[in-house]
Amino acid sequence: MRSRSALLSIALTAVYVLFFLWYTPLGGPLSPEEIDLYLERIAADGLSEADQQSLREFLETDTGGDFAMVNAIELREPPSRVEGVGPQESASDVLNKYMAYMWPALLRRACHPVLAGGAAAGAADLWGLDERARAWSQGAAMRYRSRRDMMEIATNPAFQPSHAFKQAAMLKTIAFPIDPWFHFGDPRLLGALFLAIGLLSVRLLASWPRRRASA
Secondary structure, eight states, X not given: OHHHHHHHHHHHHHHHHHHHHHHSOOSOSOOHHHHHHHHHHHHTTTOOHHHHXXXXXXXXXXXXXXXXXXXXXXXXXXXXXXXXXXXTOXXXXXXXXXXXXXXXXXXXXXXXXXXXXXXXXXXXXXXXXXXXXXXXXXXXXXXXXXXXXXXXXXXXXGGHHHHHHHHHHEEEEEEEEXXXXXXXXXXXXXXXXXHHHHHHHHHHHHHHHHHHHHO
């Protein structure tokens, strides 16, 4: 029984370590060569010079760690009728077509939303912006494992056909990264908690026969 509980403890620990290594960015900051390559790829997509400059600054200040992209979105109803969009489809339907590519690409790289929801009202506080910035449909914060992961997703040629769905579904959007950042729902913290509970449970179960025998 003791050897079985030891093997189970080792297996639980190994699973957590493997998850931790997959979920944690280990590649370090982007190199200048990588930055130039990504910017060359993204420039071909028609990104404005101002957006390219903001992106360059973001990539050149890479910490090597994870970050979150905060998004505010106003959907376009009805959506633009680009190729692949049916006459009865809503903006949410079209956005789901875009995310059909994004979800597998994101999850493979340990990128996922940390919060998401529909707007309960217009902007409660609006400074330095015109009234068009008051109305939003939904908001989200997406965790990216690294800036490298974000650029690998964004510059993948498979991403391009679905990008038209994003433009068709959104009337306006704003997205900006936050780094450093922290949230108490980090799966590594939750995983460590569950691992501790699992190891304690294994230990208690292993000692149960001895307790019964001595009782």
